[in-house]
Structures are given as structure tokens and as C-alpha cells.
Amino acid sequence: MSKQGKIGVTSENIFPVIKKFLYSEHDIFLRELVSNAVDASQKLRALASAGEYKGELGELQVRVSFDPEAKTITISDSGIGMTAEEVEKYINQIAFSGAEEFLDKYKDDKVAIIGHFGLGFYSSFMVSSRVEIQTKSYKEGAEAVHWSCEGNPEYILEPGSRSERGTDIILHIDSESEEFLSKDRLTALLNKYCKFLPIPIIFGKKQEWKDGAYVDTDQDNQINDIHPAWTKKPSELTKEDYIAFYHQLYPQTMEEPLFWIHLNVDYPFNLTGILYFPKVKNQMELQRNKIQLYANQVFVTEEVEGIVPEYLTLLHGVLDSPDIPLNVSRSYLQSDAQVKKISNHIAKKVADKLDELFRNERSLFEEKWESLKVFVQYGMLSDEKFYERAAKFNLLTDLEGKLYTIEEYRTLTESSQTDKDGQLVWLYANDKETQYSAIERATAKGYSVLLMDGPLDVHAISQLEQKLEKTRFVRVDSDSIDKLIAKDEQREVSLSSEEQQALSQIFQARLPREEKRNYHVTFEALGEDADAVLITQGEFMRRMQEMARLQPGMNFYGELPEGYNVVLNSDHALIKRLLSEEQTSVEPKLGTLREELKAQTELVEAARTVQNAKKADEVTAAEREELESLSYKQAELEGKINSELQRFGQETALVGQLVDLALLGSGLLKGEALARFIRRSQELL
Template sequence: MQTGKIGVSSENLFPIIKKFLYSDHDIFLREIVSNAVDATQKLKTLASKGEYKGEVGDAKVTVKLDKDAGTITVSDNGIGMTAEEVEKYINQIAFSGANEFLDKYKDDANAIIGHFGLGFYSSFMVSNRVEVITKSYKEDAKAVKWSCDGSPEFTLDEVEKEDVGTDIVMHVMEEEKGFLEDARISEILNKYCKFLPVPVIYGKKKEWKDGQQVDTAEDNQINDVAPAWTKTPADLKDEDYKNFYRQLYPMSDEPLFNIHLNVDYPFNLTGILYFPKIKNNFEVQKNKIQLYSNQVFVTDSVEGIVPEFLTLLHGVIDSPDIPLNVSRSYLQSDSNVKKISSHINKKVADRLSQIFKDNREDFESKWDDLKIFIEYGMLTEDKFYDRAMSFFLLKNTEGKYFTWEEYEKLVKDNQTDKDKNTIYLYTTNVEEQFTFVEEAKNKGYDVLILDDVLAPHLINKFEQKYTDKRFVRVDSDVVENLIKKEDNQKEEWSWEQKQELSPVFQAVCPENKDLQFIVDFQDLGETGSPMVITRNEFMRRMKDMSAAQGGMNIYGDLPESLNLVVNTSHPLVKKVLDAKDKKLGKKLEEVGTQLQVKKDEIAALEKAKEGKKDEEIPQADKEKLDGLNSELAKLEEAKREKLTDFGKSNKLAKQMVDLALLANGMLKGADLDKFVKRSVELIK
């Protein structure tokens, strides 16, 4: 028997392994099984070169759980080790500067494993003793047994072992007894070892018999040794890709399509990425891409490893150039990972472009499920934006799809304003904005549908890039003003007329702290709507973006600003105007005369002040001016009260405002009930 100490110059390795190695102790089984797979593959390689004459046809790794003995055993029939190799690969971890390195990385021991291949020692996270029973493939090699209790002391003995290979026996410590449950081991193996290239056997397959699950005689192989991504695209059919997706995500809807990655220069990379159906609410899981290294699962948290927008994809990426055991910070700064990320970005864009060119009709049919992903990529990756412009589609209210260039040609002649800007009209909700959409279409305009959560951000990006193009929502103004072809030559009311009628309609606007109505007057023609409610494009867009960002924006706290546009040519508006003149004409004339007298007096006093310093103006004049201004304000307020009272009592004014609200889907509940009853009264 040989005894000794593991060759590390400090005893702080094992405490670090047990305490700091991984927050997730499950990883130990991945490490031990992966090592066993490596040993098995090495023996196959030696056999293929004629350096090993034994049988390798039944190569496999077996995991056994013995709950009574408190052990987990991982066995392989791989290359095995001699006593000298055990000494070299297990006992001698005396790498240069061990103490300093361990002290530096004691809180991030993933880095220790990643740099120095200490995966075997992860077994001590869950074990109070580990035994290695191994026999080398070399002729006349003696089997040996290595044993260690989690301290630097070990024993090494010769033992009897018939077959070439290695058994790792882990005696699970009391506080980790949860790993002695069958379900727990199955879960770990399924997570980390599902696609290892050598068969991994765990127990026997089960069948339902006499009301319970019983073991059969057939081995339970938990892994697919040749998953789809390891094959060449020429060897796979569409159904193979779909079956593999179901294998990865058994509860998910079928994907839209996939991209098969197969690169051998300047780095090795294989994988299959799937485009899932992404709903408009953008609530997606970003942990659906599984990262592998030589078919060993590494992580499904790939943010920072692949471009942000690609985290919306599902599937598998496998590269031996990605270290198996490293910290996230290392992965995110690794040059190979950055190259891989850039390549996948390009590959995704190229694949989308090819699908678009090969079968545009199919691409269009999937666009509504695909657009969020593409828009996200265009907003977050400039290189992807440039590539995506060739297949990015705009959809109009007729359900037709256009590339950017195609749509520009479609609308340029008819939708260019007097300032040479091409106007892209759009709706965010065809039903709610139906009236505005129809009016725009009746005028010969085309209207786009931009109804997803990323559309406001994408619109801003387009307008920044193309300064001669503007996006205007159809309900942001009356149809005559959406695309101004020339300066408006129609006669409009005077400022005094507008001021006099504004309180009448302001009085019947909804009282809501979250809504702010601004009354405006425009000549929309006798056949136009009597009133139209529009939303200021700039303010609405800022509020939309603020909402998308969680409201952390000054615009997010402002009430919604709406324009109530009164059609000065409409007979019903003129009817209200006539009723106002009939009921308030004389009173308003009297107030108007008094106002004019006050204004004339104020003007005279202001003129007398011209050219004088403040101390040169008589105090009496100052006091008189203050008094006149106060009287003027009271007269203005009295006039406004009369107009407001008239507006509140005028059913026709209220009816026209409610009609405008109804057209915008804003009349609900009790207000809608009152509108219906008032309509009946007015019809009688």
C-alpha cells in the first residue's frame, strides 16, 4: 500500500472545492461522467490506430446508485490508468503558484476548474470519500485503487479488476443525501448528459405492470449519442429538425424554421437554432439556447455570450472552443466567444435573407410571428440592422407585404408633403382607429400596421436614419393635415371667434385627470365630421416609449393630451354657434363693450409708460393699471363662465363631443349610456 499527500502546497484546495466550487452542486456528476466519456473515446481512438487490440464495441458509461451503501458509482470501459498515471493525473496538482491562485479565486472556483482541469475533484463537493478503481489498457497493467477522504492524504493499492476501465465510487456525505434519490440523479443526467457521444446507462428501462412501474432487462440509455446538430444538413430532413426540437422542448409550439450551424474555421462551431413564435407582448424566456462543449451541457443562460436579440431563439450551440468550466465573466470576455457571437449574428441574417429569397410567400406567412425578433435585432445590433433591411417587411391594412424599397416606391408620389418629406401613415390598432384609416384610404393614401411593442422604437430609428421620411399615425391629425401638400388657403375663424367658442366645447369634454383636451378649430368642409379627436404624434410617441420602458420618463407622468378639432364648416357646429348667439348675444356684447373699454384704458396707460423709468411713473397710474388688469381678468372670467354654462346645457354640443369620443372607442360605461338616451331624445 502506498500512502501520501496530494501534491498541492496548501491544504486550502478541499475547503474551496466543498464550499465555493459551484453554487449548483449538481455539476459534480457532469464532471465525472464527462471524464468517463473522454476516457472511453480515447480508447476508441487508440484502437482505430491499432495501439489497442481489445474489444471496444460495447463502449459505454454506467451510473449506479446504491442508496443503502450511500454511494454513486460512475464506471467506464475506457483507457484506464496505471499507478504512475494516477500519481501524475490525480495526485500531482502542484501547479505553479497554487497558493496565490487559490487565494485569488476562492470565490470563483469555476475559474480554477476552467484553467487547471480539476473536474474530478468536484466529486468532493458531495462526498466524504472517493475511490478510484482503475485498470489501464496497457499490456500487463495492474489494477489499482486510489482512495481519499477529502483531505490531502490518500492511499493507493493494487487490486483485482478484470476489465479495462475506471470506476469512480463516491461515498455521499450526510448533508448531501439528497443526491441518493433516483429522481435527482435522473434529473441531473438528463440535464447535463443528454447528448454525450458515448452511451450513458442509468438503471433499467421501466414498464407498467400490475399497477406499478417495474424494471425490465433492457438498459436505460439516457442520452442520444448522435443528436441532430452533430450531423450534416444534407443528412437531415425537415421532419428530423422538428423531431429534435420536440426532443429539446416537448411542451412548445412548433418553430417557424431553423438555422443549422456548421463551422470549422476560424473556430469550431456546430448547432441548430430555431425561430420560435414570439407573441406581440414580448414576454419570452431567454434561457432556451443550450450551450454545449463537445456535447457536454455548459449552460442555458447565454446572455452576453450571444447577441442580446439572439437570446430569443431556441436550440443548441456546441463548440469545443468554449471552455467547459468557466465563469460567465470569462465567457463574455473570451475572444473565441466574441467571434462565435459575431458569426452567429451573420449566419442568422444570411439564413433569413435566403429564406426570403427562396420562398417569399412562406416568409410573409410567418412574418407576424417573426417580426418582433427581427425588430429587436435591428434595434440592438447595427450590423444586423444593415443586413436585415433587405428582408424587413412592412405590412399595410390590406394585408400586403412590402420591402422598404418597394413601399417607398408605392407611396412616394402620393404621400410626399410640401417639404419633400415622404410620409408613412400607420395605425397601431385597425379596429380602434378604423374611421381614421378609412378616411386616409378614401383620400388615396396607404396605411401601414405597426402594432407591436417595439414599433415606436423602430420608427424613431428609421426617422433618425432617413431624415426625409416621417411616420405619422392616422389619428394624429385630421386627414387634410396628415400630409400637407400646400399651405391651407381656407378661411378660418378669427382668434376672437375661437376664444369665444372654445369654452363651450371645453365644458362638455370628459373630466378626467389622465386626459387633457385642447380645443382647436379647422375648416374640414360641410361633409366632414363635426368633430374629430386626434392625438399629438410627438407626445403620444414619447408616452408610448415611456410606457415600454416602465414609465421612467418625464412624459410618462403627463396626462394624455388630445386635440378636439371642431369643424367650423359643419352645419351642426354652426347650429350651436347660432344657439349661443341667440341665448348669450346681448350679454356677450355688453361684456365685450366693457372689456374693450378696459383694454383701451390699459393701452393708454401702457403708452404713457413708454420711455419712462419705473420711478418716473406716478404711483396713482401704477395702482390704476393694476386695478384695470384685475377688472379685465374678472370680466374675462365672467364671460368664460357664461360660455361654459351654455356649453354644459347644450345637448347638441355634448352629443357631438360624445360622437367623436365614440369614434375613438373612448365612450364607455355610464357616459355611453347617457349618450344613447340623449340620442333618443334628440331624434324625437
Template sequence: MQKGNIGVTTENIFPVIKKFLYSDHEIFLREMVSNAVDATQKLKTLAQQGEFKGEEGDLTVHVSLDKDKGTITISDRGIGMTEEEIDKYINQIAFSGVNDFLEKYKDNANNIIGHFGLGFYSSFMVSKKVEIITKSYKDGAKAVKWSCDGSPAYEIDEAEKEDRGSDIILYIDDDCKEFLEKEKIQQLLNKYCKFMAVPVAFGKKQEWSSEKKEMVDTDKDNVINDVEPLWTKAPSTLKDEDYKSFYRTLYPMHDEPMFWIHLNVDYPFNLTGILYFPRIKSNIDLQRNKIQLYCNQVFVTDQVEGIVPEFLTLLHGVIDSPDIPLNVSRSYLQSDREVKKISTYITKKVADRLQAIFKEDRKGYEEKWDDLKLFINYGMLSEESFYDKAKDFALLKDTEDKYFTFDEYKTLIESAQKDKDGNLIYLYATDKDEQYSYIQAAKDKGYSVLLLDGQLDVPAIQMLEQKFEKSRFTRVDSDIIDRLIVKDDAPKSNLSEDESANLSQVFRSQMPKIEKTEFVVEVQSLGDQQRPVVITQNEWMRRMKEMSRFQQGMNFYAQMPDSLNLVLNSDHPLVKRVLDDCKQNTEEALKPIEAELKGQEARLAAIRQQQDKKKPEELTQDDKDMKAETEKAVEEQKQKKQDVLNNFAAKNDIVHQLIDLALLQNGMLKGEALDKFLKRSVDLIK
């Protein structure tokens, strides 16, 4: 028997491994099975080279559980180890046998996984004791048993073992008993070993026994993995159904993908994989982390932000590459120039694939656009280089469900939708039903209206305004139709200043109190064919509020109330009627008030003119009191005037009806206010 200490520089190597080296204890099973697969692949390589002339036989790796003994055993029929090799590769941490082997057989090595020589020691994360019983494939080799209890001390002794290969026996620690549950091991094997390149068996297949009325074991191994997953096969040999079936294997609960990209590159790096375009309309965050990263068919992680650009994390599928640099635990990507090259390559392949689909089957591409739009907008917003490619296959959809490239749409609207300053105005709606009347008003003017109802459309608008020359996006309800695209100077109102002010006050006084909403009333001459009252919302302010949902630092806008404009059309007969009724019902009451108001305003103007000639320190207390008293008198008369107008407005059904119609058009009339409107409508019809 040989005894010794493992060649490490510190007595504390095992606590380090147990707590810090590996991000998750469950990875131990991946590492153990990976080592068994490595040993098996080495044997296959030696057989191909003619250096192993024996029978390969069944090369299945077996994982077995003994709950009574508290052990997990991983067995292979690979190359095994001699006592000297155990001393070199097990007792000297970080001196990996894989590196030596790869150097010797670099041109024909079968998917050797490990690069660090530390994988075996992950077993001590969950084990109080580990045994290796191994026998080398070499002629005359003797079986050897190595054991270690989690300290640097180990023992090597002779052992009995008929066949070549290794059995790794893990005596599971008391605080890790969950790993002795069959369901847990099945789950981990399915997660990490599902596509390893050598068959991996866990237990026996089961079938229903009508005699015992339960599932019973058969004599067939329960192989848990597919040794030739779809991404390892040549695309020319595969059909659409193969890709769809593989997608269902990866994501059983997901809708069918729209299409996919089969990656296969061997220069300047090795990379294979299949990326699927899922159907995404919203909820970006729920769709992330669906790409699985493999290293020679061994699962590494589904956190792939480091290897693919952020917007590509919306894709689903598999990437497999031995060239992606990992840290020693194979759990995290390391930043590297090679990663950047791979990222750039994947972006290019995605863009090329989208361009090809667009050219080959535009109709089919348009049918998928609503699902694709979020992904492409995200890409254009986050990657400048992707915008340069995507601008040729990104689409704009109008409210009639017609699709256009950027250039096509510009050509369509160029003649009709330029304002007086030469800016091209892109009109858009975000909801066809809610904004129907505004859309219709634009169409009646001969304008086209886009439908931009996606999760990232508002940020995309900001970007496109910067990319498109002399162009601006304006929502159809952001202003009255004649001011959406200003062709000429606005017509002068036919009302006097006093009439406009009185009319504004009449309507302003009856506007409802809506939480976080402010109304600004204005009078415009719009023609007798336009609506009497229209509610609009300033494009810039609304857009800033919407952008605050996406960008940090814009919370100021989110807190501000919605500012809406109530535009009164002074040319409309109903508005004229309100004004006429107002004159008839308030003229007598307003005459003395307006006379007094004008007198007080004239007096205040004279006082201000006189006092402006003096320095502040020259003003006497009498001067200040006289000014304050006159200002108070002016405000009192203004309030009296408002009270008269407000009393008229409160009793005028047409004022309330016009306001409610405008609110109803914008989905803002609810509850008691809606009930009053309905009753008033019936009364007006009688």
C-alpha cells in the first residue's frame, strides 16, 4: 500500500474547491460523467490510431445509486489508469492528463472535454470520501484502488477489477443527502449530460407490469442522452420536422419556432449550433436565457450574454464550441478576443439569414413580422452594426396591414406628407380601435398612418428619427389634423380676444378632475367640417413619459401628470351656439363686472408705470399698499367674471355633451360620468 499527500500548495485546497471554485454543487455530476466520457473517447481515439487493438465492446458510461450505502458510482470502460498515471493526474492537482493527451493526439482527439485537471475534485463538494477503482487498457496492467477522505492524505492499494476502465465511488456527505434521490440524479443528468458524445445510462428502462400493477425494471439500460444531437449533423441531411422536433425536445412547453439558423464553422474557430427564432410579442425579460451553451456536447450554462450580443439572448437554441474560454470550473465565460469574434460571427449569420428569408419569401416574412419586430427593433437599438444590416429587411406596417421597407415607405409618403419646412412626417397610431377617429381623419386628408403597437416601438421611433434625414414621427392624436403636418400658416381665429377667453373659461370650468391629468383649453379656427371639440396630447411630452419606462434617469417625466389639450373649433355650429348662448345669458351680468375690471386694470397699469420709474427703496408703504389693493380688486373682478361664466357652463347641456364626447373618443369617460352622459344623450334626443 502506498500513502502520501496530494501535491497541493496549501492544506486548505478542499475547502476552496468545496466553497468557491464551483458555482453550484450539482456540477460535480457533470464533471464526473464528463471525465468518464473523456476516458471513453480516449480509448476510441487510440483504437482509431491502432494503438489499442482489443475489443471496444459496450462503451456506455453507467451512473448508479446505492441509497443504503450512501454512494453514487460512475463507471466507464475507457482507458483506465495505472498507478503512475493516478499519481500524475490525480495526486498533482491542475496537471491535467487531458492536456498531455490532446498534445499527442491533437489531430484526431474525440471531443476531449477537460482542460484544467480540476474536474475530478468537484466530487469533494458533495463527498466525505471518494474511491477510484481503475484498470488501464494497457497489456498486463494491474487494477488499482485510490481513496481520499477530503484531506490531502490519500491511499493507493491493489484492487480486483476484471475489465478496463474506472469506477468512481462517491460517499455522499451528510449535508448533501438530496443527491441520493433518484429523481435528483435524473434531473441533473438530463440537464448536464443530455447530449454527451458517449451513451450514459442511469438505471434500467421501465415498463408496466399488469401482474404487479406497477412500473418495473427491464433488463435494458436506461440511456439518458442523445450521442448525436441535431447540431452535430450536416444541415443537408435534415428536414424541417427534424428541427421542430429538436426544438420540442429543448422546450416542451413552447410554441413552434418561426425559423432557425444552423451554425457550422471550423475557421477561425470551431462553432456548431442551432439558433431558433421564437414567437415573441412582448415580455422580453421572460424570453431571455433560452440559449444553452455546450462545450463538446457538455452543458456549460444558459447565461450566454458574454458570447452573444444582448439582443440575441432573445433567441432560443444551442451553441457548442470547444474554443469558448471558460474559467476552471467550466461555469462562466471569460472575456476574450475569441468571444468577441464568435459574437460578431453569430450576429452576421443571424442578419444574413433574415435577409435571405426576406428575399426568398417576402410574403412569409411579412406574416412573421409581428413576432419578429420586437427582436429586430431590439437589435437595431442595441447594436449599431446590426442596424446597418437590418435597415434593408426591417419593415413598417400601416393600419391597413400593408408592409413596407424603410425606403419603400419613404417613397410612398414623400409627396403628401412633407410639412412647409420640408420635413417628412411619419404619422403613426398605437391602437387601431382607440385611435380610430384620428386615423380616419388622417386618411381623409390622403395621409398614410403606421401602426406602431410593439413593446419597443417608442425607443425605435427615437432611433429612426436620428437615422432618417429631415424626418419626424408624430402620433395621429398628438394634434388636430391640420397641425399634424403643417402645410401653411394657421388661419386666424374669427373670434375676438374676449370671446376666445370666455369660451375657453366656459369649457375649462367643466373639465373633470382626473388623477395625474391636466387639461389645457385652446380655441382654433378649424373649419365647419371638422369636429367641434378634440383632445390631443403633445407628442414630445407623451414620448418622454413612455421612454421613461425604458431608460433610467428619466423618472422625472414618469412622475409628471399627463398634459392634454382640449381644442375648441370656433367654426363649428355647436361651438358657435355655445358662444351665442353664453352672450345672451351672461351679457347683462358681465357688463358692470367688465367695466369695473377694465377700470381697475387701467388703474393698475398706471400705478405700475409710475412705480417702475422708482427704485425699490424709494417706494413708500402707501405706494405698496395702493398697488396691492388694486391687484386684489382686479382679481376679485376676474373671479366674479369667472363665476358668471362657470354658472352658465354648469347648466349648459351642450358644453357637457361636447366635453364628454371628446373624453369618450379617448377612452376617458367612465363610471358615473359615463352614466350621466348616457342619460343626457337620451334627454337631448327627446
């Protein structure tokens, strides 16, 4: 029997649609055709198990071969095969209502059309100018069938030449797709898509090194592992098996995983898999999309967002679920109830595993904490339920490397680090070297200091402050230690406003002039034994800027200049000495100017009082001009006084030395300024 006909579609444009619409994913054809061949083999095995097929199964395999001269790729199986009627049903009738509706519905999701609409076989036309099928059904008395199509609705169906049960799909590769007529390219695709299919996939022969070259042996080259670790029961696997499978998944990875979670769920959904926590030597090594998603051992994707919570995309491993369609859109994943159940289950299993390890093997958990920390923090920040589960094993690290749960650290610090307002203050550093001086001042008081130098710590701190009652975090160098944990009312600064203004100008003269960095002089009575000058950075603004660097939506804070407080200790002998020297050498020159400024200030205040007593429209132009002239003269006098004070600051080596010491203690003295400081220090010695 020979027959010609048209494939059952309502639009003759379906083949151009396939080629154009799937072009960027055109290598997927091999997955689809090999998967179909595997399905045909498994169906035959199922029929034999049910007693519906009495013949010999033989060696169920799928063979992939290519002929670069003939420009063909052939996928062969010994599965159930097809009769002419089945070819008509499964190949010639494509259930589409029309190409126009099809394009409109899936214009934003080109991947979704394969598999989801039974187009697996037709993906072959993405790379072929002609496709042939040679097939023979397993059914007794069935005749071989040959089907051929050149990428349009016309096809030929006629008697075939295949003598044994099964199917050959022969692709005549078009000129634009000749890259696939390469052993290396096909090997790469088979390893990507077919590495764990449940039927042996044969591609060529195994090779051996002989006479200076690799040559084929007589042994078939099976490219897949038909029984990968995730398909087995945990009781059947050893630690070595899990580690070996990890390296099978990631052959370029030298490190062993920290530990793993074996998933095996059959209700209310089907899910198997193994998730590995990778060892993280530094935060730059974190990589997403290392989890491979399979459906019945058929590779689907490494982009598992929507199936796995975002924070768990940092894990490695395999998930396999027939309940997740092979090709679905992201919007489908986000809305599908079954997928949400799977996602929630995975998150719970990960939290349970971490909790179990913490409770039963805390020392081992602590050894792994440096790598686990980013996973745990990311989960707590992303998922409220995960936060609730993880709060009991989330650890804080002090500067000595000791690890505490939140409750353990509260018990340790509650008595000593609660301020006069009942707030528990947790001090932290994110750079032990540059913040050393501030750390030393805190530890001298008997306070504990945490190390918070991870990429997510600034966000984790803000979250914990919201969750924990009457608890706040402050960086150890964000203020003087007596202000960070205020026990009593602060001692008052004994300097007059005129003395403070004089010292402020003297020190401003020696502070760096830097782009995007401001310094503001303040005064505190810190005691005679405290440093003469401290440089601190306010907690709120600094934290906002740190968060802005990690969070694009906070760019406003990132653009603001860094602000530092230069704290002068009014109790220190060196500050008193400077003030005394200023009063001896500068104040005599300023006496007349200060008297003039005092008189001018009184005139300005009097004029302003007159204007404030009137409505805005009642103030005359002459009155405005007079106030402006008086204010200008006031500012001019202030400028002359400040110039004299700043000249004193510039000429006094002690001022420069105190400023540089404070900058050095805060890690802000670098480059040329550091070199000048060293030279000046030598001169003073």
C-alpha cells in the first residue's frame, strides 16, 4: 500500500512556525526524539509485564548514529513500533486550531510549545529538510511502514523496509544545521539531555589509545547511567555513592559537598532527587542554576526558579518530578498549586535537615557554618516560614570565632550590654583590622563584639532588629563606646560655645578634603584616659549606604556622601593644651574682631526681630536690604576669625598629628597622607 496525503493541520504555515519559533532552542530536537524512543521501549516492557506481549524483549536500547557524507542523523529503537494506522493517528494529525491562535497564545513562551502540545516529534523539522520514519509494530502480523515528509503538510506513507520491531527516525539535516553532523556536538547534546535516561543510549563505540591515536573498539559506547543515585533508596547508597554522584553531575568540581538531602515523595505529588550543599570557600564562588530538573529521568532545565525557592537555587543537585510538565512557562510555575506544594516541601526538607544536623551534630554543623551561613540568611530574608524554622539554628560569630544561637548570645550579653533605656545592644565589626581600635575600646569595657562580614549581614541585622524585642545592632566604630551602650547620663562638655567653635575651625583646617566624604567636628567628655580624637560613622546612614550597594532600589542612599564624626575628647590633656595654645597665640589677635562680631550680631538679631514682627508683605525693600547688608558684614567678620583659627590649625603640627592618628585608627589614612604622617612622626620624635 502506498499513500499520499496532507498532515492534519488547519494552517499550512505550521512548519515555518516550528522552525522560526523554536530556532533559539533548536538543539532540543535530540532530547525529544531520544525521549520518544525511550518511551517506546518502556511501553513494550510494560506490555510484556502485563502479559500483552509474548515475544522476546531482547536488548532494549536506543541507538544514535550520524553520517556526515549523507548528512543524516538516525535515532533507532527496538520498542513497540507503529502500524500504518498509528502513524496516521500519532504523526499525521496534529491537534492545533490554527497557527495564528497558536502564535498569539505562546508568543512570549517559545519553549512551552514542545512537549506541551505533543510536538516532540515535529521538533525534528527545526534542523531537517526531510524526515523519514521506518517503523514496524510489535503486533503480530504487522507490516513495516515508511513515512517521509519534507517540512510541509505533504507526506508519503508506504510499505517500509524495517525487518525487526521498532522505529528508525532519519533526519536529513538542512544546510543551516550542519553543526549537528559532528561527533563532539552530538556527544555534548546527549550528555546534556540524555545522561540519565532509563534505557541504554548507545552512541558509537568505546575508544582506546593505540599507536598514538584513539581508535574504536568493538564495545558499544553507552552514554547514560540508567540507574542514577536519585532513583535508588537512601538505604541502598553509601556516603561514597553520594559523593561520586556529585562529581558525576559536576565533573569540573574538585571540592566535596558539605552534605546532602535525599528527597523521595510519592504523595500528594511525586518528587525524587538529591540536593547538595556545596562548600563555599569565598562568597564569589556562589553560583545559581546548578540544580538540574528532570521529568522521569529526562533532562528539562537548570533554571528551576519557581520550582525551588529562590534562596535554594544556590544549592546543587537533581530534582525529578513527573508532576512538572516538560515545558512550561514561568507564569505557569508561579501559579500552579502542585508546583507550590513541591516548592514548600523542598524548603521544609532543607530546614529539617539543617535542624537535625544542628541538634545531633552541633560541632559538625559549626564546622560547616561558614559555608552554610549565606544559605540560611538568604532563606530567612526571603521566606517567613523558613525564618521561623531557622531561627533556632542561625548562628552568630564573635571575634574569637565562637558560635552562639540568638538565645545563647542574649544570655551571654544581657547583663552587661543592656543600656539605661533597657535596650540590649549587640556590637559588631565587619573588618577586624580597620576597626581594631574601636574593638579594643569595647573589649576593654568587657563587651562582646560580633563579626558580621558576610555579604548578607547588613540585611540580616536589619531583619533581626525587627524580629527581636528591645535589641539593636551597632557597629563598634559608629560612636564612642560610652554612647554606644549608654549606662548613665552622659557627662557634659565643659567647653564654652566659643571654645568649641574655635577648636572646630582648628581641626577642620587639617581634615581631608575628599569627594563624597564629609567630616563633622563634635565634642564629648570621654574621660582623661580615652583617646583625644575619635572618628566615627553614624550607624543609620552607613547601613543604608551598605544596603544600597546590594539593593539597586536604594540608589538614593548610595549617591549620598559618606559622613564621619570627628569626636574631640574635651577631657583629654592634648585637647586642653591645644585650646590653651590657641588662647595664648590667636585670641589676642581676635579680641577686636570678636567685639565687632558681637555688636554686629546684635544688630542682625534686632533687624530680624523687627521683620519677624511684621507680615511678609509689610516688610519694605529698604528693610530687607539693610538686613542683608548687616548679615553680610556679620559673615565677613566670622570669616576673618575662622581664617585666623584655621591658620593656627594648619601651622600646628600637633593638630595634624591628632587628626592623622584618628584617621589611621579608623582605616582612613592612606597613600600620600599616610606618607606625610610617617615623615611628621619622625620629625616629632
